[in-house]
Amino acid sequence: MSAPPSRSPSPVQAPPVQQTPGPRAAALQKLYSDAIKHTLRTCSYSNFASSFPTPASHAPDAMKRLHSDFVEKLDRSCKLNFDHILRDRQVVASLNDLDRLVDDARRRKTAAEQANTGQAVQPPLPPHTLPASSLYLSHLGPLLSEKHASLSSRLQNAQSENADLVDTVVQQRREIERLLSQLETTIADIDAANEALPVDNMHALTEEAVALDMDLRTAG
Template sequence: MSAPTSRSPSPVQAPPVQQTPGPRAAALQKLYSDAISHTLRTCSYSNFASSFPTPASHAPDAMKRLHTDFVEKLHRTCKLNFEQILRDREVVASLNDLDRLVEDARKRKSAAEQATGGQAVQPPLPPHTLPASSLYLSHLGPLLSEQHTSLSSRLQTAQSENADLADTVLQQRREIERLVSQLETTIADVDAANNALPIDDMDALTEEAVALDMDQRT
């Protein structure tokens, strides 16, 4: 009887990532906003008008409005495109998840230092510096451990069943020996009874048995 195969445990679900910008996402948005503002400030009216000298000299007010509209539209377009990239690439969620991982690592490090009495914790080796054998064994380890547990459980079940069968066979052998002993005792009693009877009596009994058998046949 084969033992049921064990199912692998379900993977631990990661906590939901908030969509509100965290420290890194907020810093990225501020960095981009500052960079765009600095870039657009370099596009001053004097620089813009120098590219259009004739309209600037004949219609300076219109050129100023055109410059203002151009800068505002360029700033709005850059901001909308950047926000669209953030949504398409899920940048905010990824950076928030990174913040969570860093904070979790910081807490683990602090807990490890407290467990060692405040001593510095040796950081683990970077995965890219490990040999290939260590990397694939680290991935196969949980599977091999699960298979080992399953096989050990099946082996223990088979050993228990074999022990039960051995007990049953031993009990049957003892019962056979008891029956054989009783049969030998009965045969010995019959032999002793035959030896105790005289030969004449044995002949008479034999004749009576034959006669009785003949009567029954007829």
């Protein structure tokens, strides 16, 4: 029975992403909040009342309350919808992960510059300048390497099993040859014994054997 193929190593998991807004997430939230405040400021009472001149002239107090309620509900609705989008799209986690990647890249660059005696490190080629073959091979490389390692392991197992089977077959052939040699020796001994016996003795032995067989059958 062949041994089961070895499992490929599990991929290295990325560190957990902080859910508290980082610099970019906090900047995005502030930008949206400032934009909403600016938009609501443009919706002043005078602009709002100009759209409803008759109620504004006859019931200004009611129009002011309506404007205040409208602005408050619009502000709350925009913020709730924005928060829902942030949660649904996991924006905070994604931006925090981007912050982590940028910080890690900066640390790597600093470490490389220090290892290179303070000289500037040449930045890598931008991905959009690379040919299509390099891009798809960079994505397929890890998968192909994993499959190659798995197939190599299975091939080694198969070769080991085949070597064991060859040894078993060789041993069986040797055992068959040994038994055949013993059988040929036994046959040769029997032939030599037959040749050594006189013909008259052979007839006598045959008659005695037949008589003994008849006696046994009669007794039975």
